[in-house]
Amino acid sequence: MTASTTRRPGGRTARNTAAVFTATVDELADRGFDEISIESIAARAGVHKTTVYRRWGSKTELVRQALAATAQSMIEVPDTGTVGEDLRLLSRAVQATLGSPRGAATTRSVLAGAAASPEIRAMMARFWDTRLAAIAAIIDRAVARGELPAGTEPSGVMHAVAAPLYYRLLVTGEPLTPEDADESAAAALAAARAGVFSRA
Amino acid sequence: MTASTTRRPGGRTARNTAAVFTATVDELADRGFDEISIESIAARAGVHKTTVYRRWGSKTELVRQALAATAQSMIEVPDTGTVGEDLRLLSRAVQATLGSPRGAATTRSVLAGAAASPEIRAMMARFWDTRLAAIAAIIDRAVARGELPAGTEPSGVMHAVAAPLYYRLLVTGEPLTPEDADESAAAALAAARAGVFSRA
Numbered sequence: 023m024t025a026s027t028t029r030r031p032g033g034r035t036a037r038n039t040a041a042v043f044t045a046t047v048d049e050l051a052d053r054g055f056d057e058i059s060i061e062s063i064a065a066r067a068g069v070h071k072t073t074v075y076r077r078w079g080s081k082t083e084l085v086r087q088a089l090a091a092t093a094q095s096m097i098e099v100p101d102t103g104t105v106g107e108d109l110r111l112l113s114r115a116v117q118a119t120l121g122s123p124r125g126a127a128t129t130r131s132v133l134a135g136a137a138a139s140p141e142i143r144a145m146m147a148r149f150w151d152t153r154l155a156a157i158a159a160i161i162d163r164a165v166a167r168g169e170l171p172a173g174t175e176p177s178g179v180m181h182a183v184a185a186p187l188y189y190r191l192l193v194t195g196e197p198l199t200p201e202d203a204d205e206s207a208a209a210a211l212a213a214a215r216a217g218v219f220s221r222a
Numbered sequence: 223m224t225a226s227t228t229r230r231p232g233g234r235t236a237r238n239t240a241a242v243f244t245a246t247v248d249e250l251a252d253r254g255f256d257e258i259s260i261e262s263i264a265a266r267a268g269v270h271k272t273t274v275y276r277r278w279g280s281k282t283e284l285v286r287q288a289l290a291a292t293a294q295s296m297i298e299v300p301d302t303g304t305v306g307e308d309l310r311l312l313s314r315a316v317q318a319t320l321g322s323p324r325g326a327a328t329t330r331s332v333l334a335g336a337a338a339s340p341e342i343r344a345m346m347a348r349f350w351d352t353r354l355a356a357i358a359a360i361i362d363r364a365v366a367r368g369e370l371p372a373g374t375e376p377s378g379v380m381h382a383v384a385a386p387l388y389y390r391l392l393v394t395g396e397p398l399t400p401e402d403a404d405e406s407a408a409a410a411l412a413a414a415r416a417g418v419f420s421r422a
Contacts, residue, residue, distance in 0.1 A: 133393065185386040188388075189389060218412055
């Protein structure tokens with residue numbers, strides 16, 4: 023079915039997939055994993071529930087695929103020519119997501135689910151792997167250009183960019199501004215330049 | 223009553239206060255703000271509930287004071303002579319708290335409560351103010367010694383130390399090691415040295 027979706031990007035299957043994934047993330051944000059069902063997602067997407075059952079089989083598999091697709095679509099990996107600007111744009115993208123009501127609600131809902139369920143924890147681990155694999159290119163290019171020390175760990179830099187933004191959302195509860203995004207990118211860059219994330 | 227506690231540090235009032243605060247944080251960690259009561263806290267502390275009512279009046283006030291006392295007692299502000307070592311020890315203390323089962327449970331419980339209740343959000347804001355005021359001395363001394371740029375914001379540095387540790391606990395779910403604590407302190411220091419947190 024995935025192959026068929028790929029072959030007909032503008033077709034009904036692709037439109038249904040997009041609608042179902044959007045409804046899945048919306049349901050997750052509004053009500054949390056435990057409260058939602060294939061039926062409630064199908065109703066929200068305006069798709070018959072048997073279509074959803076046939077295609078994804080279970081709520082867990084549907085949520086897993088919806089989150090994976092979201093992780094992919096959220097990553098427009100910047101390639102501006104300097105690592106500082108690449109990290110700043112990436113940080114702005116994280117801030118735009120976490121700073122929006124829907125992004126904040128989805129994040130809280132998924133994290134609450136992850137705390138309670140090994141299945142969601144496994145989904146989230148995959149979500150992070152997907153994001154990190156795409157984003158690692160930024161660091162690899164920076165090392166190749168001589169902007170960062172050899173052996174700089176992409177995951178160390180990326181978590182340093184994201185952590186202060188999640189911290190504001192989840193711990194201090196302060197609003198997330200573009201300036202916060204720029205500051206966390208600048209802090210991560212300074213630490214990376216100083217070799218803090220270098221394992222070489 | 224607070225004055226009386228101070229005057230008789232080894233007396234029955236002080237012992238009751240310590241027992242009630244410990245029971246409050248334990249109840250909060252095990253069951254969450256909504257589920258606990260003055261009665262359940264008093265029972266856990268082995269103190270009569272009328273003693274607790276007379277002294278603190280309400281569950282909200284009791285939780286507020288217990289968290290404030292915890293915030294105070296958690297801060298042994300390091301003063302080793304170098305900002306790098308001060309920040310490392312501080313980061314190790316945060317890691318020891320968040321990395322322990324009780325500390326992790328209390329943190330999750332309080333944050334869940336804060337997301338749901340303006341009263342707990344106000345308590346947490348006070349908690350952070352108390353911690354930051356005590357810890358700011360580390361940065362003020364570092365600026366006076368010329369280790370950090372003039373105008374370095376203590377709160378910027380402190381949040382940079384803490385954010386990666388909370389992020390591991392709350393977002394990625396990875397275990398928290400002493401090495402993580404040292405890395406977050408080193409990253410915060412490199413960023414502070416580079417002037418990222420300087421408003422001068």
